[in-house]
Amino acid sequence: MFESVxxxxxxxxxxxxxxALVRRAEADTLLIAYEWAIAHPAAEDGRDAAAFHCALGIEPISGDGTPEVNEYAVAELGGALGLSTDAAKKLIGHALELAHRLPRLWARVTAGEVPVWRARLVAEATIHAYPALPAEGVAWIDGQVAPFIEKMGRAAIDRLIERAMKLYGLTTAEDDDAPSDNRHVTLVSERDPFATTMQVHAELDIADALDLEQAVAAGAAGLKAAGCDESLDVRRCLALGELARHQTALDLAGVGSPSEGASDETVERTTARRVDLHLHFTANVEPDESISFGATGQLENRQRLILLEQVRRWVAASHTEIRILPVVDLNASLATERYEPTDRLRRQVQLRDETCIFPHCTRPSRRCDVDHVIPFDHDAAGEGRPQPGPTTTQNLATLCRGHHRLKTHTAWHLESPVNGVFEWTSPHGQRFRRDRHGTTDLAAPPLPH
Incomplete structure (x- = not known):
């Protein structure tokens, strides 16, 4: 490539x-996603339509009036593109939204005139606008953004969405006058897996913020009086941590509320709360038969590394409840004659797999079903036949509910040649290997040297 440079x-x-080549390739991928969606429509009653399942219910992948797509077809395209099923749903939804409800923008994107990511910003905003925009409102937005999309960012798009809602009667004067509620408390996902701290961002009601400020200041002063020689910022952080472990206000759950006739002095309050942290450290047997632990381990809850010394400080602190679970050997072979795995077997499989074992899926194993690779035959014992799908370590895997249904109801085929290694074959012949290290595309062409 560089010989002529x-x-x-x-x-x-x-x-x-x-x-230019990248832009053209991304536009072609968007076109492929659209054609794939059109080639795999959902049933007329919509029972198998692809959607996002969230805490608030079911959200469609594209706006009102766009074609529905068969949910089982999404994973095939995701596998071909190296995407998770949810990411493939987003891609398909954006393609449908652009083609059917934002045609001017679609024409510019497919012509390679503007980057796909900018058009997808608009599609994401119109799909999930609440209240939902009518077709006329989306068409108005299309006319506004298509000529100028190169100069528009997310903030400008959000302002257009808000204006469209006003133009098409989706907001009232009361809504316009009402202040927006921006209160939140957010734990920022860590960027450095070796970091021993996390950022907490919050926007509180003024009274709550002042109360918190006073409590943190008092806690920091108390720590200093007790002999803590850390800086003021560190003492404020320590005080905030103490607030998290102590209940100094009314117990809203009703625990410790006064009974009839009890005085304030006799009210029993909850003095600590338990936070479950799933920690994993490697243990080694030394020549003198003592056991030593590695300096770093894994905090399973947030998939990050943690220092053994930090855990020791937590254990030594007051008001800390320690619960040690039995060690689970991931190399052992466990089994039960029942269909349902035992708690120990279930935990072993969850720890081994870490996530759903479908290609590119990252849903944590604790939120997944534990499924049989070879199906369990409920009639085998009664008919005197050997069990083809025993409940054993080697024959179990963690699958999120969507991919569990995909394995059960479609032509996707799963095998496990080695414990903890899974090979998938798609209905169109794509092959993937999945293990605890990630997904390998077995049909991908070799990279050029």
Whole structure:
């Protein structure tokens, strides 16, 4: 590639040419997603239509009036593109939204004139606008953004959505006058797996914020009086941690509320709360038969590394409840004659797999079903036949509910040649290997040298 590059200008030209190729390839991928969706419609009653399942119910993958897509077809396209099933749903939904409800923007994107990611920002906003925009409102947005999409960011798109809602009567004067509620408490996902701290961002009611400020300041002062020589910022952090472990206000759950005739002094309050942290450390047997632990382990709840020294500090602190579960050997072979795995067997499989074992899926194993790779035959024992799908370590795997249904009701085929290694074959012949290290596309062409 670089044999003909002789100057910085050549590098600039090469970069521009490659950028154009990438834009064209991304537009073609969007077109492929659309054609795939049209080729795999949902049933007329919509029972098998692809959708997002969330805490608030079911959300469609694209706006009102767009074709529904068979949910079982999504995973095949996701596998071909190296995407999770949810990411493939988003891609297909955006393609349908652009083609059917944002046609001017669709024309520019498919012509390679604008980056796909900008158009997908608009599609995501119109799909999930609440209240839902009518077709006329989406068409108005299409007319506004299509000529100027190169200059628009997410904030400008959100302002257009808000204006469209006002133009089409989806907001009232009361809504316009009402202040928006921006209160939140957010634990920021860590960027560095070796970090021993986490960021907490919050926006509180003024009275709540002032109360918190006073409580943190008092806690920091108390720590200093007790001999803590840390900086003020560190003492404030320590005080906030103490607030998290102590209940200093009314117990809203009713625990410790006063009974009739009890005085304030006799009210029993909850003094600590338990937070379950699933920690995994490697243990080694030393020559003198003592047991040592590695300096770093894994905090399973947030998939991050943690220092053994930090855990020791937690254990030494007051008001900390420690619960140690039995060690589960991931290399052992466990079994039961029942259909349902035992608690120990279930936990072993969850720890081994870590996530749903479908290609590219990242849903944590604790939120998955534990399924038989070879189906369990409920009639085998009664008919005197050997069990073809025993409930054993080697024949169990964790699957999220959507991929469990996919395995059960479609032509996707699963095998497990080795304990903890899973090989999938799709209805169209794609093959993937999945283990605790991720997904390998067995049909992918080798990379050029």
């Amino acid at each position: 002789t100057s910085p200008s050549d590098l600039v030209a090469l970069a521009r040419a490659n950028a």
